[in-house]
Amino acid sequence: MGGQAVSGTVIAGRSTKDMIRDAALQLFSTKGFDHSSLREVADAVGITKASLYYHYASKVDLLVAIIEPMFDEVRTQVEGLDDIAHTPENVREVIRQRLRSMLSNRQVGALCMRDTVAIVNALGNRYPDMIELHHRMCRWMAGPDADDDTLLRAAAAMQVLSTAMMSQEIVPHTDTDHIEQALLNAALSVLNPKR
Template sequence: MAARSTPDSVAAGGGTKSAIREAAVKLFGDKGFEQTSLREVADAVGITKASLYYHYASKLDLLHAIIDPIVDNLRSVVVDLDRTPRDSAGIRDVLRSYLRGMVHHRAAGALVLRDTVTIINAVADRHPDLVDDDQTLREWLAGPNATDEARLRASAALAMLGVALMSREFAPGADDALVEATLLDAATCVLNPRDCA
């Protein structure tokens, strides 16, 4: 069991909310969302359960705090598409932006793998927007008057980038830079084999 600390001492080390999220990501990934109690999360952070409730009203709120930034990243990428030239450099920039959001949140990968149904239910209210954003990004990557091949390549490229979320499970020793470089090159090659070295 973690040594008890005050919320102020946790906050001094990076913020209580952040510490709670990090502990929850680890515990939810290791044990599963349903099998992890908020008491365990609070103990891992070294705070009381009441302190945890001050920051997150429920376990579902805590799950949203973990998953929402991943969904929000896709939204931010799609919002900027109209201002991005659809050339090799622009496409690579869009892929990189999308990928960086997933790499940044890749600690949640074990949770996504373990509790896919829970995650889907948790984002149900955002699902239509998520599907629309995903479709918008795929269509942009495929290009105007896209062929079936271009649509398949766009879908495959995004699927490759999705590996970033699970990269700690598949390649635990890979640092963020290696994950980003490897997956960005792979996705770029899938989209346009002429861009491969």
């Protein structure tokens, strides 16, 4: 193959499209979205820029491919909340699932947190429901008929969970299970300080 990946080819179990996405995520994470070019992404994968355009029509399309799976997980989880009774056990499990999703998407989340302005500018109003989904999650965590203090604690608990996005940089040598447990306990303590 001479270092060139052919459009649509699968190399070592990974498609060219996946390799482009992974290379772009790495590049956007280190250089920033605005300071990265599609030429650099193509070079990192070992394909021509024309081959890259076969898979992704623009840099924004590539960014969407990187971010969309994380947003889809948020949507799926929040849309399922209506079917879950608000009990202490279920609150703990919902928080744990949200946390696991954040930990599995750490690199994407860190990119979003580090390069927020560039990403918001690039995506525009493509995901108008994200803020409402966040509010729905907070309201569910607070519980039915929650007062203002409880709603604020639920929002603060969600902020604790967002620490997962930067956890690799904060504690690079700590295993994921330990990070999950520490942030789960912290979020639950913020949500219910009387525990």
